[in-house]
Amino acid sequence: MNAEALRAFWDEFSESRISVAALAVVLAIVAAAVCAPLITPQDPYDLGNLSLSDARRPPGFVGSKGYAHVLGTDAQGRDLYSAILYGLRISLQMGLVAGAIALSIGGTLGIVAAYFGGRIETLIMRIVDLQLSFPAILLALVLAALLGQGKTQLVSALVAAQYAYFARTAFGAASAERRKDYVEAAAATPLSGSRIVFRHLLPNSLPPLIVVATVQVANAISLEATLSFLGLGLPPTEPSLGMLIANGFQYMMSGRYWISVYPGIALIILIVAINLVGDQIRDQLNPRLRR
Amino acid sequence: MLGFIIQRVLQAMLVMAVMSALVFIGVYAVGNPIDVLISPDATQDIRTETIARYGLDRPLYEQYFTFVGNILSGDMGRSFVFGMPVLQLIMQRLPATLELTLVAVIGATLAGVPLGIYAGYRPQSPISKTIMAVSILGFSVPTFWIGLILILFFAVHLGWLPAGSRGATRSFLGVEWSVLTLDGWKHLVLPATNLALFKLAMMIRLSRAGTREIMLTDTIKFARAAGLSEWTILRQHVLKLISIPIVTVFGLEFGSTLAFAVVTETIFSWPGVGKLIIDSIAQLDRPVMVAYLILIAFLFVTINLTVDLVYALLDPRLRRGRAA
Amino acid sequence: MTEPVLQVSALSTHFFTKAGVVRAVEGVSFSLARGEVLGLVGESGSGKSVTGFSLLGLVDPPGRIVSGSIRLEGRELVGLPNDELRDVRGRRIAMVFQDPMMTLNPVLTIERQMRLAILAHERASPRAARARSAEALTRVGIPDAARRLDDYPHQFSGGMRQRVAIAIALLHRPAVIVADEPTTALDVSIQAQILAEMAKLVSELGTSLIWISHDLAVVSALSRRIAVMYAGRIVEEGPTAVVLDEPRHPYTRGLLDSLPSRAEPGRELAQIPGSTPSMLRLPEGCPFRPRCPRASPACTVMPEPTGDAVRRARCHHPLVLTPAEAV
Numbered sequence: 001m002n003a004e005a006l007r008a009f010w011d012e013f014s015e016s017r018i019s020v021a022a023l024a025v026v027l028a029i030v031a032a033a034v035c036a037p038l039i040t041p042q043d044p045y046d047l048g049n050l051s052l053s054d055a056r057r058p059p060g061f062v063g064s065k066g067y068a069h070v071l072g073t074d075a076q077g078r079d080l081y082s083a084i085l086y087g088l089r090i091s092l093q094m095g096l097v098a099g100a101i102a103l104s105i106g107g108t109l110g111i112v113a114a115y116f117g118g119r120i121e122t123l124i125m126r127i128v129d130l131q132l133s134f135p136a137i138l139l140a141l142v143l144a145a146l147l148g149q150g151k152t153q154l155v156s157a158l159v160a161a162q163y164a165y166f167a168r169t170a171f172g173a174a175s176a177e178r179r180k181d182y183v184e185a186a187a188a189t190p191l192s193g194s195r196i197v198f199r200h201l202l203p204n205s206l207p208p209l210i211v212v213a214t215v216q217v218a219n220a221i222s223l224e225a226t227l228s229f230l231g232l233g234l235p236p237t238e239p240s241l242g243m244l245i246a247n248g249f250q251y252m253m254s255g256r257y258w259i260s261v262y263p264g265i266a267l268i269i270l271i272v273a274i275n276l277v278g279d280q281i282r283d284q285l286n287p288r289l290r291r
Numbered sequence: 292m293l294g295f296i297i298q299r300v301l302q303a304m305l306v307m308a309v310m311s312a313l314v315f316i317g318v319y320a321v322g323n324p325i326d327v328l329i330s331p332d333a334t335q336d337i338r339t340e341t342i343a344r345y346g347l348d349r350p351l352y353e354q355y356f357t358f359v360g361n362i363l364s365g366d367m368g369r370s371f372v373f374g375m376p377v378l379q380l381i382m383q384r385l386p387a388t389l390e391l392t393l394v395a396v397i398g399a400t401l402a403g404v405p406l407g408i409y410a411g412y413r414p415q416s417p418i419s420k421t422i423m424a425v426s427i428l429g430f431s432v433p434t435f436w437i438g439l440i441l442i443l444f445f446a447v448h449l450g451w452l453p454a455g456s457r458g459a460t461r462s463f464l465g466v467e468w469s470v471l472t473l474d475g476w477k478h479l480v481l482p483a484t485n486l487a488l489f490k491l492a493m494m495i496r497l498s499r500a501g502t503r504e505i506m507l508t509d510t511i512k513f514a515r516a517a518g519l520s521e522w523t524i525l526r527q528h529v530l531k532l533i534s535i536p537i538v539t540v541f542g543l544e545f546g547s548t549l550a551f552a553v554v555t556e557t558i559f560s561w562p563g564v565g566k567l568i569i570d571s572i573a574q575l576d577r578p579v580m581v582a583y584l585i586l587i588a589f590l591f592v593t594i595n596l597t598v599d600l601v602y603a604l605l606d607p608r609l610r611r612g613r614a615a
Numbered sequence: 616m617t618e619p620v621l622q623v624s625a626l627s628t629h630f631f632t633k634a635g636v637v638r639a640v641e642g643v644s645f646s647l648a649r650g651e652v653l654g655l656v657g658e659s660g661s662g663k664s665v666t667g668f669s670l671l672g673l674v675d676p677p678g679r680i681v682s683g684s685i686r687l688e689g690r691e692l693v694g695l696p697n698d699e700l701r702d703v704r705g706r707r708i709a710m711v712f713q714d715p716m717m718t719l720n721p722v723l724t725i726e727r728q729m730r731l732a733i734l735a736h737e738r739a740s741p742r743a744a745r746a747r748s749a750e751a752l753t754r755v756g757i758p759d760a761a762r763r764l765d766d767y768p769h770q771f772s773g774g775m776r777q778r779v780a781i782a783i784a785l786l787h788r789p790a791v792i793v794a795d796e797p798t799t800a801l802d803v804s805i806q807a808q809i810l811a812e813m814a815k816l817v818s819e820l821g822t823s824l825i826w827i828s829h830d831l832a833v834v835s836a837l838s839r840r841i842a843v844m845y846a847g848r849i850v851e852e853g854p855t856a857v858v859l860d861e862p863r864h865p866y867t868r869g870l871l872d873s874l875p876s877r878a879e880p881g882r883e884l885a886q887i888p889g890s891t892p893s894m895l896r897l898p899e900g901c902p903f904r905p906r907c908p909r910a911s912p913a914c915t916v917m918p919e920p921t922g923d924a925v926r927r928a929r930c931h932h933p934l935v936l937t938p939a940e941a942v
Contacts, residue, residue: 130306133543133595135550138587142580145572222433226554229435230569245436249558252443253454261443264436272431279427507675513718516671517732517783518705520698527731531722605722 012284022276029270033089040082041067045238059258072258075247078239080258084266087241090234091267094151095221098158102220103213105159106166111201113167114174115193121175128167136161140223144232154233158220169212173205207285214278218271225267241267295603303596308359310588314581315358362585368578372571377582381564386466387457388556388563392548394470394483399490400541407498408525408533414503422495429492434551438485438558445481453478455560482559486552490544497540501533535605542598546591618689619646620790620823621670621708626683626693628662628669637894639665639678641847646924647791652817652824654834654855656870657844658891663827666844667793670825671710672700688790706736709784713796715776719768725752725779726764732783751782756812774805781813788820795827810837831870835859843867846892846902853926863928865907901931909934 014020032039059072059080071080113124131139140161147153177183183200227233228242229249236243241263248259333341349357361367367377410419446454458478460467469475505511506529514524549565556565564583571579628640640662647653657663668674670685672692685692687708692700712718720728729748733739739747745764752760755778768776777797784792794813798806814837817824828834834841835855842852843864851864862868872885889906898904900915907914909932920927 130309133546133591134588135547137547138550138553141553141568141572142584145580218431222431225433226435229433230554230557231573242435245439249439252439253447257443260439264439268432268436271433272427275427275431509712509714509717510720512668512673513710513712513780513783514720514731515673515701516704516710516712517786518701518703518735519731520701520735523731523735527723527727528720532720535722 009284013280016280019276019280022273022280025269025273026277029088029273030092032085033092036082036085036089040079040085042079042082044078044083044086058256059262071262074244074259075251080244080262083239083244084241084263087239087244087263088266088270090238090240091221091224091242091270094154094158094224094240095217098155098162098220098224099213099217101155102159102162102216103166103209106163106168107170107205107209109163110167110170110172111174111197111205113171114178115197115201117175117178121171124167125171128164128171131164132168136219137223137226140227141230141232144227149233149235151234154224154227157227158223161223162216162220165212165216166209169208170205173208174201177201177204211278211282211285214274214281218274218278221267221274222271296600299596299599303592306592306595307589310592311359311362311585312355314584314588315355367582367585370571370576370579372574372576372579377578380579381567381582381586384562384564384567386468387561388549388552388565390469391479391482391486391555391561391563392545392552394479395486396490396541396545396548398483399487399494400537403491403494404498404530404533404537407495408502408529410495411499411502412506412525412529414499423499426492426495429488430496432488434485434489434554435558437488438482438555441481441485442558452481454481455558457562482555482561485559486548486555489551490548493540493544494537497536498533501536502529505529505532535602538601538605539598542594542601546587546594549587549590620649620651620688621647621825622684622686623670624684624686626666626669626685627681628665628674628678629681630678632677632895635895637678638847638897639894640669643683643844643847643849645842645849645852647823647825649790650818650821650823651840652814652826652838654838654841655825655827655844656829656831656834656841658829660891660894661844662847663829663844664795667710667795667825667827670791670793671704671708673704673710702736705732705784705789706787707789708791708793709787709789710793710795711777711780711784711797714800715768715773715780716800718780719776721768724765724767725771729764729783729786732786736787747786748782751786752779754785755779755782755816757782772805773801774809777801777809778812781809781816785816785820785822789822791823791825792817793825793827796829798833799828799830806833813837831859831874843870846894846897848902848929849920849927850903850930851928853922853928857926861934863922863926863933864903864930865909865932865934866903867928868934869906901929 013023037043057073071084073079074083109124109128113121140157143157143160144154147156177200178196183196186196186200224233224240225242225245228240229246231246233242234240236247239247244263245260245267248256248261248263251259365378369375370377370380373380406422410422413419442454445452456478457469458472458474460469460475461471462468463471469479510528510532511524514528519527552561552563553565553569555561556563557569560566564586567579568583570576571583623646624644626640626643627638630637630639643662643666645653655663655666665674665678669680670687670692672680672695674680680693683693687703690703692703695703719725726745726748729751730739730741730744733744733747748764749761752763757763757775757778763771768779771779781797797813798809801809810833813824813826816822824838826834826838831841838855840853841855841858842849843858843866844850845866851858851862851867858867859871862871866887869885869887873887887906892898892902892905900917901907901910904910904914911932913931916931918929918931920929921933922928
């Protein structure tokens with residue numbers, strides 16, 4: 001995609017006010033998560049920093065450290081505002097890393113299958129289709145259970161649950177391109193394998209892969225939160241958003257809603273914003289809806 | 292048609308064989324099979340006895356056939372925690388999950404398809420935009436979070452509906468069902484809604500996309516040119532055309548909803564297999580995990596097979612050979 | 616002269632797109648006598664199909680009829696409420712489309728599709744509807760019609776499928792049928808059959824026919840009169856034989872010269888220079904001006920139609936043909 005096409009793409013994108021707003025929200029959240037240590041009053045992972053006398057306080061409570069907990073505190077006395085930003089950091093990190101690895105593995109598999117065809121294609125795509133028919137959450141659940149807690153384990157579970165979507169998408173785009181006459185012709189000449197892959201198959205698979213990537217990053221974040229909520233994600237010392245919500249769940253019945261609700265709202269805003277951006281990109285790249 | 296059925300059944304059996312091999316490799320070859328078969332606090336005598344009984348000193352392929360043989364004869368081991376045969380345990384819990392899933396998926400389809408058709412038929416109307424906004428929310432917001440909010444609002448704040456467990460059931464065909472009692476329905480509404488929202492969003496999107504594309508086709512123009520009313524066109528032409536992808540997704544989604552029930556059942560303490568698997572994972576009750584995986588794989592294969600067959604029934608182009 | 620079945624006057628249909636207003640049909644007028652066959656000829660994008668859809672009130676948004684009048688059997692169709700228009704469609708004016716693969720619903724039986732078309736306009740018992748459908752299929756030359764009613768579209772060949780579509784269009788014996796390139800998607804041998812069948816049916820039933828096509832040869836075989844469209848306007852209209860022998864508009868002349876059947880063997884086919892203009896940026900005045908060998912400064916003003924009701928052309932410099940020039 002050259003600069004001019006990119007510009008045209010942006011022009012069309014910017015026509016949708018909701019999408020621009022969603023993009024702004026995503027960027028703002030990313031910026032806030034990156035700068036979290038600078039803009040929060042507390043490091044929520046430093047247990048020495050926490051005081052149980054500050055635990056489960058409602059929003060606005062001024063704690064023992066002398067500053068106001070604008071969103072209240074959780075059961076360990078963490079400032080929720082700080083915990084949410086740090087949680088977003090972890091959620092984004094997990095989502096992006098898992099998404100990037102799944103994209104590389106799945107994209108490679110799909111393009112390899114499309115390029116070689118024949119038995120290799122059958123083998124790869126059969127496995128991918130088999131896995132696609134199996135719900136991602138269950139796979140992630142089982143893997144997370146077998147592998148145990150930890151960031152690497154969690155990312156592995158997320159990647160294993162998601163690479164198949166990328167493989168299917170890359171294969172669809174690349175094999176459509178592979179069957180075109182000029183590519184067939186190029187394949188008949190010697191020394192052109194990498195040329196075919198990098199000049200034809202990869203560029204044509206990229207747009208749909210980008211669309212899938214936005215959706216899958218959002219899914220990975222949601223999946224991570226779900227696993228953490230079920231107690232299968234990250235260790236409790238570094239709570240991600242899902243765990244903050246899970247920890248607050250038991251206090252919800254007694255009216256201390258904020259411990260669960262505020263991290264949840266942060267999570268939803270992030271996921272919805274990413275999905276809105278992804279939706280717009282998909283509509284713009286879908287030739288069937290274009291006039 | 293018969294050839295088609297035989298082909299699909301053979302395919303399903305092959306997939307099942309692959310799945311059982313994967314679970315076998317995952318649990319028996321990669322993990323330590325002893326952990327799966329006996330509880331960690333068993334004595335050395337029991338260990339040796341079990342190794343001999345399950346033939347763990349045999350070559351791997353032989354073990355695989357023993358494993359498959361045991362499954363086929365219905366022997367999936369005993370749960371450490373419950374001390375009863377795993378198969379019996381799962382079968383006891385399965386009706387609750389099936390009931391929850393069925394109510395959720397059917398509800399999502401009955402509500403989602405008409406909403407989606409409307410949104411696809413009048414894409415610019417404010418109602419359609421509202422429908423789509425709701426569907427984006429349903430798609431994006433994690434199931435467990437919606438569950439929490441449902442409990443917070445309907446159970447804690449308003450106090451209208453119970454926050455968990457199954458409530459009264461009535462026996463039918465030897466199985467306990469919630470849908471047969473009013474109290475059962477009260478307990479069912481929140482978890483079913485929770486489970487249905489994601490599917491609802493999906494059905495809306497699917498029907499909308501299908502309707503939008505169909506409305507632009509010459510089939511619809513030709514029907515209009517023949518003077519058919521818009522209502523007849525939607526009911527006869529559009530509904531019939533989108534029913535093919537809908538049925539496919541209905542089947543496939545039924546399977547993934549069974550899996551998603553894990554989350555919903557945990558939140559609402561719904562005594563189904565989903566809650567069972569989460570409890571088993573927490574308590575390292577591995578025979579239950581293995582059995583659950585095999586069972587889910589079996590359900591999936593069966594569902595896929597059924598979907599293929601129903602698909603063939605709905606689409607005349609597949610049902611009969613192509614005419615020249 | 617009797618009252619025409621269809622009288623179209625100054626019809627304009629515009630599409631209001633983001634990129635600008637497309638005047639797909641602009642000031643189109645023609646009339647159609649009972650049982651008459653009119654050929655509507657033009658390149659793709661000339662507005663001939665949109666004209667056809669306008670007649671049935673089936674222009675999809677962002678397009679709509681902005682002005683003009685369509686009188687069918689004395690009744691004004693422009694501005695008619697939707698349900699009244701729907702009642703006219705299929706009963707008094709019907710349409711046949713280009714690709715029979717796309718028009719019939721692949722998942723409904725032929726009987727169901729025909730029954731829906733019947734019930735759209737009258738009450739009928741399932742048995743009566745079935746009998747009428749079988750009769751209609753037989754009329755368009757489908758053998759063993761009663762049995763084939765239970766078949767699905769994919770079980771018919773392309774030509775047979777188009778016959779089914781024609782049978783559906785004829786179900787209520789409409790006064791006018793609009794046929795939008797109904798043979799273009801078919802094999803040449805089938806094309807000829809369908810053409811002959813169509814000609815026979817309309818003369819038997821006394822139905823008038825508007826035959827839309829880009830193919831002058833097909834149209835001239837069927838129609839007594841033709842109208843040539845270019846960039847949304849009718850540029851020439853007249854009896855088929857006269858228009859073919861003595862075209863007045865340079866565009867008609869260009870179309871005729873590019874017909875293989877009329878070229879001398881061994882000589883290269885003549886082509887109209889340039890390409891169809893973008894409907895968003897039509898040149899000022901006569902839209903054919905940039906491609907026209909006879910263009911002059913006068914052509915920057917839109918020419919008005921000249922001639923009489925029988926024979927008209929829209930050109931400042933109509934061709935005056937002598938036998939010597941005609942070669």
